[in-house]
Amino acid sequence: MTYNFYIIFIKHIGKVGVFVPREDKIKFITKCVHVGNEIDKETGAIRRPITMANSYRLPEDASTLNWSDPNNLVYTRNTSANQTYLQQRLAALEGGEDCVVLASGVAALSSVFFTFLNKNSHVICSNVSYIAVYRLLNEYLPEKYGIEATLVDSANIDEIKKAIRPNTKLIHIETPGNPTTRISDIEEISKIAKEIGALLSVDSTFASPFLQHPLELGADLVVHSLTKYINGHGDAMGGAVIGNRELIDKIKREAMVNVGGAISPFNAWLIMRGVVTLPLRMKQHSDSALKIAEFLEFHPSVKFVAYPGLKSHPQHEIAKKQMTMFSGVISFGLKADVETHNKFVNSLKIVISAVSIGHDESLIVYTGPTDERNHFYPEEFKDGHLRFSVGLEDPEDIINDLKQAFDSCGLS
Ligand SMILES: *Cc1c(COP(=O)(O)O)cnc(C)c1O
Numbered sequence: 258m259t260y261n262f263y264i265i266f267i268k269h270i271g272k273v274g275v276f277v278p279r280e281d282k283i284k285f286i287t288k289c290v291h292v293g294n295e296i297d298k299e300t301g302a303i304r305r306p307i308t309m310a311n312s313y314r315l316p317e318d319a320s321t322l323n324w325s326d327p328n329n330l331v332y333t334r335n336t337s338a339n340q341t342y343l344q345q346r347l348a349a350l351e352g353g354e355d356c357v358v359l360a361s362g363v364a365a366l367s368s369v370f371f372t373f374l375n376k377n378s379h380v381i382c383s384n385v386s387y388i389a390v391y392r393l394l395n396e397y398l399p400e401k402y403g404i405e406a407t408l409v410d411s412a413n414i415d416e417i418k419k420a421i422r423p424n425t426k427l428i429h430i431e432t433p434g435n436p437t438t439r440i441s442d443i444e445e446i447s448k449i450a451k452e453i454g455a456l457l458s459v460d461s462t463f464a465s466p467f468l469q470h471p472l473e474l475g476a477d478l479v480v481h482s483l484t485k486y487i488n489g490h491g492d493a494m495g496g497a498v499i500g501n502r503e504l505i506d507k508i509k510r511e512a513m514v515n516v517g518g519a520i521s522p523f524n525a526w527l528i529m530r531g532v533v534t535l536p537l538r539m540k541q542h543s544d545s546a547l548k549i550a551e552f553l554e555f556h557p558s559v560k561f562v563a564y565p566g567l568k569s570h571p572q573h574e575i576a577k578k579q580m581t582m583f584s585g586v587i588s589f590g591l592k593a594d595v596e597t598h599n600k601f602v603n604s605l606k607i608v609i610s611a612v613s614i615g616h617d618e619s620l621i622v623y624t625g626p627t628d629e630r631n632h633f634y635p636e637e638f639k640d641g642h643l644r645f646s647v648g649l650e651d652p653e654d655i656i657n658d659l660k661q662a663f664d665s666c667g668l669s
Contacts, residue, residue: 285350285467286536293346293529307526308338327357327509335514339525344497346532347487350466351479353499357509358525362462362482363389364518365496369429369458369478370394371516372508376403378426381417384408384633385439386431387460387482391630394429408633411441412572414449421453431460433576435614436588436624436644437635438463438563440572443579447475456504462486463614467539468580478504485615486584488531489538493524538649542585542615545652549645550587552656558668560590561637571635585647586614590637597666598623598641604665607650607658619648619655 283291296303313330315322327335340358348356359365370393374380382394394406409416411430428450432441443459450457458478459471465486471479481487483495496518498508513519543566550564562569565576566583576583591598601623602610608619625641628634634642647655663669 288346288349289533289535292349293342293344305339305342308522310337310522325510325514327506327514333522334517334519336509337519337522337525339522339529340520343495343520343525343529343532346529347466347481347497348499350532350535351472351499352470353472353479353505354502355505356497356499357505357513358483358520358528359496359498359513360518360520360524361494362387362460362480362484362496364516365480365482365498366390366460367393368496368508368512368516368518369427369480369498370398370404372511373427373456374398374402374404375426377405377424379405379407379422379424380427380429381407381409381420381425381455382429383411383431383434383439383441385410385434385437385630386429387435387462388630390429390431390460410439410633411446412439412575414442414445417446417449421449425453425455427456427458429458429460431462432469432579433463433565433584433586435463435586436622436642437638438565438570438586438588439635440565440570440576440579442572442575443469443471443474443476447477450477451475458498463584463586464580465535465539465584465615467536468543468582468584472499474579477501483528484613486539486542487535487615488528489535489615489617490527490531491613491616491618493527493531495520495524495528538617539582539584541649542647543582545649545655546585546587546647547583548652549647549655549659552659553587553589556663558592558663560592560640563588563635563638587645587647588638588642589645590640590642591666591668593666593668595625595641597668598625598643601662601666601668602643604662605658606661607654608645608648614644614646616646617649619650620646 311333344356398404407420409420430441447457456477459476460480462482478500481497547566553559554562564587608621611620622644
């Protein structure tokens with residue numbers, strides 16, 4: 258029985274061959290479906306399998322093998338089958354030559370810092386950025402390794418210019434920024450980086466590759482937490498860096514193999530599946546978030562709403578220039594005390610109080626006024642704020658959920 262099946266599939270493969278679309282000839286949403294996938298040569302399955310193996314068979318003469326080579330299938334910390342398929346897909350989506358995928362967004366960010374910053378080099382970074390970036394650049398890298406860091410409001414080009422030093426090697430920005438949704442002008446900042454011979458890396462997690470292409474705007478490296486929109490289903494963590502072959506190869510050799518944040522092949526496979534629907538999801542997230550942001554903006558108990566798609570957003574014009582839609586994260590605050598903010602979050606029935614963004618379900622996080630980064634936030638954030646990741650539910654259901662939570666808190 259098994260034997261017969263085997264014979265049949267060999268014939269099948271012979272007729273069908275392997276479908277490899279020409280990447281330069283297909284559009285973004287087609288790339289999401291096809292790039293990195295092929296018909297499995299062994300079984301004829303039309304999608305590649307999950308290869309949960311730590312090791313790969315060595316060549317007959319392994320005597321000269323470089324054990325730290327990130328490009329040979331030897332050991333899963335050097336590279337793995339599913340990791341390479343996902344890298345192919347993400348490089349195509351960002352329009353970069355190569356990509357490295359790692360175990361988390363933070364592994365991807367630290368791979369950039371550990372590879373391109375040396376003792377005594379200087380980095381300029383958005384002062385509103387992911388908490389681990391703040392921790393690394395504000396504490397660990399300066400204190401342990403002598404790296405100098407200046408944190409600036411990267412929406413303000415003059416602040417970036419003023420921060421430049423002769424040893425500035427890297428400018429790192431996050432746009433839209435977490436949690437303020439602050440927008441930094443990628444094109445303008447890339448000009449500054451080029452002038453001074455520094456690299457520009459952009460954490461584009463909030464936008465995803467569907468809404469923004471930093472490499473086309475002059476960035477050298479794009480970083481993503483795959484945990485968020487790219488996987489999109491809240492069930493796997495991963496991170497990626499995309500850029501030219503030389504830069505990515507350096508990250509793979511130095512930080513992937515030797516720092517060790519390898520992604521599980523299973524997670525790489527899950528993320529590969531998640532990314533198929535990225536364009537559909539991003540349209541839905543963006544459409545819903547705009548409706549909800551408009552609802553919140555007109556609510557009398559809402560103190561402020563920060564959403565790049567609103568005209569009231571301080572960098573709305575830059576957002577329109579560099580993004581095609583405005584994604585799904587809204588930050589806002591209530592005209593209320595800490596206790597009422599907590600009550601509001603706990604009264605929600607569809608929206609869940611939990612960290613992370615870019616999931617299928619709507620998620621909300623309340624950060625109180627004691628946040629250590631408070632002094633970097635725009636004024637209106639300083640009494641505490643809600644970060645709301647709008648999910649894929651019907652926006653009317655989400656708005657109704659918000660309305661009943663306002664009612665439960667006695668907020669009209
Ligand atoms: C979540 C997040 C990260 C970190 O990613 P993990 O996968 O959680 O390690 C980095 N940058 C931004 C903007 C994020 O939202």
